[in-house]
Structure formats: C-alpha cells, structure tokens
Amino acid sequence: MRNSIRIRTFCYFAFSMLIVILAFSTLFFRYFYTVFQDRLETDQVYAATRTSESVGSLMDNIKQNAYYLCSSDTLADVLVNKTGVNAIRQRDGISNAFSMGTGTPNAPLMKSANAVLLLDPQFWLAQNITKNFDIRDLTRAKIYSALDVVEEEWYQETVNRMGEIYAFWHPDVASNIFFSQMLRNTRIADPRFNANMGVVLYSLPSVKLHNILATAQITKGTIVLLAYEDMFLMATENVPKDIGALRDELLSLPRDGRLTEIALNKEAYTVSSVLFQGDWRIIVLMPEADVADYIHRNSYQLITIIIMLFLIVSALISVLLSKQLMRPILQLSDTMGQMRDIRHLPPHVPEPATHDEIATLYRSYNTMLTCIQTLTDQAVEEAKKLRNSELKAMQAQINPHFIYNTLDSVTCSALLEGNEDIVTMATSLVSILKYSVHFDRVIVPLREEIDYLRHYVRIQELRYKNGFHFICDVPEKYYDIRVSQIILQPLVENSLFHAHCEEGSLEIRLYCEGIRRTLLIHVADNGVGGDAAALNRVLRCTEEADSYGIGIRNVNKRIKLLFGEESGLRYEQLPDGGLDAIITVPLEFMDEQHQEG
Numbered sequence: 260m261r262n263s264i265r266i267r268t269f270c271y272f273a274f275s276m277l278i279v280i281l282a283f284s285t286l287f288f289r290y291f292y293t294v295f296q297d298r299l300e301t302d303q304v305y306a307a308t309r310t311s312e313s314v315g316s317l318m319d320n321i322k323q324n325a326y327y328l329c330s331s332d333t334l335a336d337v338l339v340n341k342t343g344v345n346a347i348r349q350r351d352g353i354s355n356a357f358s359m360g361t362g363t364p365n366a367p368l369m370k371s372a373n374a375v376l377l378l379d380p381q382f383w384l385a386q387n388i389t390k391n392f393d394i395r396d397l398t399r400a401k402i403y404s405a406l407d408v409v410e411e412e413w414y415q416e417t418v419n420r421m422g423e424i425y426a427f428w429h430p431d432v433a434s435n436i437f438f439s440q441m442l443r444n445t446r447i448a449d450p451r452f453n454a455n456m457g458v459v460l461y462s463l464p465s466v467k468l469h470n471i472l473a474t475a476q477i478t479k480g481t482i483v484l485l486a487y488e489d490m491f492l493m494a495t496e497n498v499p500k501d502i503g504a505l506r507d508e509l510l511s512l513p514r515d516g517r518l519t520e521i522a523l524n525k526e527a528y529t530v531s532s533v534l535f536q537g538d539w540r541i542i543v544l545m546p547e548a549d550v551a552d553y554i555h556r557n558s559y560q561l562i563t564i565i566i567m568l569f570l571i572v573s574a575l576i577s578v579l580l581s582k583q584l585m586r587p588i589l590q591l592s593d594t595m596g597q598m599r600d601i602r603h604l605p606p607h608v609p610e611p612a613t614h615d616e617i618a619t620l621y622r623s624y625n626t627m628l629t630c631i632q633t634l635t636d637q638a639v640e641e642a643k644k645l646r647n648s649e650l651k652a653m654q655a656q657i658n659p660h661f662i663y664n665t666l667d668s669v670t671c672s673a674l675l676e677g678n679e680d681i682v683t684m685a686t687s688l689v690s691i692l693k694y695s696v697h698f699d700r701v702i703v704p705l706r707e708e709i710d711y712l713r714h715y716v717r718i719q720e721l722r723y724k725n726g727f728h729f730i731c732d733v734p735e736k737y738y739d740i741r742v743s744q745i746i747l748q749p750l751v752e753n754s755l756f757h758a759h760c761e762e763g764s765l766e767i768r769l770y771c772e773g774i775r776r777t778l779l780i781h782v783a784d785n786g787v788g789g790d791a792a793a794l795n796r797v798l799r800c801t802e803e804a805d806s807y808g809i810g811i812r813n814v815n816k817r818i819k820l821l822f823g824e825e826s827g828l829r830y831e832q833l834p835d836g837g838l839d840a841i842i843t844v845p846l847e848f849m850d851e852q853h854q855e856g
Contacts, residue, residue, distance in 0.1 A: 306475035335446035478549035706738035727765035749810035758786025
C-alpha cells in the first residue's frame with residue numbers, strides 16, 4: 260500500500276504543531292507570570308526610591324536657600340541699619356536682599372513656591388510692620404514681622420527646632436503645604452543684635468507634591484504615603500480611612516526600600532519604605548490582588564510572543580518538510596530543467612527507495628530518458644561531453660566554504676597530535692573569518708566586536724608566548740551599543756606591532772567611559788616610542804593613504820561616515836610614554852534596533 264505524500268505531510272506537520280503548542284504554552288505562561296511578578300516588585304522599590312529623591316530635592320533646595328540667607332552680608336547690613344527711619348524703605352531694602360538670597364530655585368517643585376521672611380522682634384523694622392501678615396496671601400510682600408505669628412504653634416515649633424525644616428498644614432489654607440526654617444545670620448556683627456534673623460516660610464501648592472506621589476502608583480490600587488516624623492503628611496486619593504491604625508507598623512518598616520508584607524482590611528499588601536532627609540519617609544503599598552490585574556493587562560505581550568514563536572517554529576518545520584519531502588521533487592525538477600533539446604539530455608537519476616508518487620515520477624522519467632537515448636546515441640554523447648565540461652567549470656570555481664572545511668581538518672589533526680595551540684589558533688581563525696565575511700552588516704553590537712577581538716588576541720597570545728597582556732574592562736551596560744564592524748582589532752594590532760615595552764611585558768587595555776551622550780572606547784598600551792601627534796596627523800591627512808596608517812585611517816573614516824564628523828578616532832600620549840587610541844561614538848545607538856546587518 261503506497262503512502263500518500265500529502266497524508267505524510269499533513270500528519271507530520273499536525274503532530275509537530277501539537278507538541279510545539281503544548282510545550283510552549285506551558286513553559287511561557289509559567290515563565291511570564293514569574294517575570295511580571297518580579298517586575299512589579301522591582302518597580303515598587305524603584306518608585307519609592309525615585310519619589311523620595313524628588314521630594315528630597317525640595318528639602319535640599321530649602322536648605323540651600325537658608326544657607327545663602329544665613330551667610331548674606333547684604334541682608335545682614337540692611338537688617339541692622341535704619342534707612343532714614345523709614346519702615347517702607349528699609350522693608351524694600353530687606354525684601355530686595357532677601358530676593359537675591361533666595362534667587363530662582365533649581366528644584367522643579369520650588370518654582371511654584373512663595374517664600375517670605377518673618378523678621379525677629381529684635382529688629383526695629385519688626386516693630387513697625389506688624390499686623391500685615393496674612394498666611395492666605397503671601398504674594399503681597401516678601402518681608403513680615405514675626406510679632407504677627409509669635410503665638411502660632413507652627414512658629415514656636417520652628418524656633419524650637421533651631422534650623423531644622425518644619426512642615427505643616429494650616430487650616431486657613433487647605434490647598435497649600437508650608438515649610439518653615441529658623442535663620443541665624445552669621446554676618447551680623449553689630450553687638451546690639453544676636454544672630455537670630457527670623458523664620459523663612461515657604462508656601463507650596465499641595466497638588467505639586469500630590470502629583471509626585473501619583474507617579475509612584477504602579478497599579479490602580481497602589482497607595483503612596485508621605486510621612487513626616489510620626490504623622491502622614493500627604494497621601495494619594497485611594498487611601499483607606501483606617502490606614503492610621505497601621506501608622507506605628509508602617510513607620511517601623513525597613514528604611515532602605517526592602518519589600519515587606521502587611522495586612523489591611525483582610526487584604527495583603529507588599530510595602531516598600533524609604534527614609535530620607537532624616538525624618539521624611541515615602542511608603543508605597545501595593546495590593547497583591549493587583550498582580551493578577553497587571554498580568555492580565557500585559558497578557559497581550561505574552562500572546563504576541565507565543566504567536567511569534569509559533570510562526571518561527573512553523574517556518575522551521577516548513578523548511579524541514581521542504582528538505583525531507585520536497586527535495587526529491589525539486590531535484591527531479593532541476594534535472595529535467597537541464598533539457599534544452601533532444602541532443603542535450605540530462606543523466607539518469609537514482610530512484611528513491613520509497614514506493615510513493617515521487618518514486619513513480621523518477622521511474623517514469625528514467626524510462627522516458629532511456630527510450631530517447633536509444634534513438635539518439637549521438638545526442639547522448641554530446642550531452643555527456645557538455646555535462647563533463649560543466650562539471651570541470653564548476654570544480655574550478657572557488658567555494659568559500661572549503662576554507663572552513665580545511666581549517667576543521669587542521670583542527671582535527673591537531674587534536675589527534677595533541678597540539679592545543681594549533682587547535683586554538685585554527686578555531687579562533689574560523690571565528691574571525693566567519694565574522695569578517697559578513698559584508699552585509701555595517702554596524703554591530705559592541706559585544707560582537709569584543710568577541711571578535713578576543714579571537715584575534717588569543718591567536719597573538721600563542722604567537723608572542725606571553726609577550727603581552729590584554730585586559731578587557733568594558734562594563735556590561737555598554738555591550739548593546741552599535742559600533743562599526745572591525746574597529747578594535749586594527750588598534751590592538753597597531754599596539755602589538757609598533758609598541759615596545761622596556762620593562763616587563765606589553766600591556767594593552769580596552770575600556771569604555773560614557774560622557775554625556777557620548778561613549779569613549781579606549782585602547783591603551785604602556786609601550787614606548789609611540790608618537791600620538793604623528794598618528795593624529797595621519798588621521799587628518801586628506802591625501803591618498805599609503806601602506807603606513809591605512810588601517811587606522813580606514814577605522815576613522817568608517818566611524819565618521821556612520822556616526823558623523825563629531826565621532827571618529829584620535830590618539831593621546833599617556834604620561835608613561837604609551838598611546839591611548841580613543842574611539843568616539845554616540846550613546847543613542849544603544850537604544851536603537853538593528854537597522855543594518
């Protein structure tokens with residue numbers, strides 16, 4: 260009973276797809292569940308840390324402004340001198356000096372804040388501008404008298420803290436949060452006055468801080484708290500009413516952001532707490548129930564990956580089917596396609612051992628060819644001659660793969676002889692050749708360029724027998740940056756052939772450093788006799804290159820063509836006499852997808 264090729268193809272493909280779907284569905288669903296869960300935990304810790312840094316920058320700016328005010332000679336002089344016994348003129352002078360001391364804060368939050376100075380009662384002006392302070396309107400003036408608020412609890416608390424920042428809410432201005440700090444001006448030299456200058460008061464819209472806290476909400480149910488000392492100063496809108504019952508427990512959590520678990524209203528939460536600026540704390544609580552919702556929202560990623568894998572596996576199976584089942588048909592088609600006329604017939608083809616439709620085609624073809632050959636012997640002879648001529652011409656053509664096969668034979672022979680050096684050199688040379696013949700690739704990841712360089716260095720190490728030492732000190736974070744192909748090996752080769760070390764062995768070091776949006780790749784050696792200025796002149800030369808410097812000029816030109824004139828190669832002379840070859844490429848290529856090669 261003959262097996263139908265269509266039935267065999269269908270059964271093979273269906274069985275393979277069934278195995279692939281079952282295996283990949285199980286593995287990837289389990290894997291991605293763990294990945295999403297780990298990502299949420301990492302994001303929670305990062306959100307708490309990032310939010311604490313944002314709020315901490317506000318505290319730093321307040322401290323910086325206070326430092327400027329406490330060390331201002333101008334402000335100290337205006338405070339102790341009466342300007343024509345005119346309260347308005349003196350207040351204007353102090354206001355101008357105060358404005359210069361505060362300046363324009365760099366912190367984004369402080370750009371929306373209003374700052375005022377409440378003068379200590381010891382100053383003459385404080386006695387003459389009383390009853391002007393209104394905490395609901397701090398935009399009318401910069402200078403007020405502390406006598407207006409000396410009975411206020413927040414003022415007394417600020418004075419008692421002796422220079423520490425105090426944060427509070429005021430019932431008359433529910434939309435703002437206030438920060439105050441006592442100022443002691445060390446520039447006041449008049450013995451009639453002490454160093455107490457007064458209290459600086461900042462008014463900041465609470466929505467600014469609330470927006471900062473909202474950025475830490477990883478999921479819809481995430482709760483973000485801003486705690487100050489032993490109270491919750493601010494929180495996101497989704498905070499449960501009974502959160503205060505957990506205040507002591509939340510304030511006693513680890514301070515470094517490590518995740519812990521607590522229960523609130525019979526619901527489990529993971530908590531990350533970060534302490535900053537002494538008494539300030541950011542607390543991020545995420546319900547464990549949100550993990551399932553997060554995975555559900557991101558399930559499209561899993562579906563996309565599974566579909567892509569399905570397509571890839573399908574393509575591989577199609578290729579396998581093509582090779583195993585369709586190859587005999589294609590071979591027969593190619594053989595029959597060689598027929599041009601009755602005088603140029605192709606040779607017979609071996610019949611397959613199967614008993615299906617393909618075998619019938621082969622037998623029919625060979626039978627027809629035999630009949631034709633019987634009637635046209637002369638045509639057959641001419642066809643044989645033509646075939647022999649074509650085979651000789653094909654044998655004369657160079658096949659790049661024979662190099663790999665030859666090197667594989669060398670490797671096998673060296674293994675049999677026990678010569679590990681030859682095995683290593685042959686293996687490295689094969690890798691170098693395979694990397695070098697990929698002319699369709701213009702830019703490659705830095706990791707591939709380093710791997711290629713390692714093969715070259717391995718060969719040279721065997722050649723020089725410990726005559727030099729190669730150090731690769733490139734951080735993993737730079738490995739995905741796109742660079743031009745084969746730019747490091749010419750620089751290392753240049754150091755090997757032209758650098759000389761008087762004491763000890765030659766040392767060649769590869770390392771990277773990022774400066775702003777630019778990556779500098781260094782190939783430095785400790786040799787002597789190198790001339791960086793001469794090499795830089797060779798790189799700048801616009802005339803046709805001779806044999807000297809052709810490698811480094813080629814590297815420099817390719818980098819500039821790919822990344823622009825601001826990139827390229829240059830040399831610097833090291834203090835010990837060695838040379839430092841520096842390649843400059845833009846860092847933005849780290850985030851781009853493969854566009855070439």
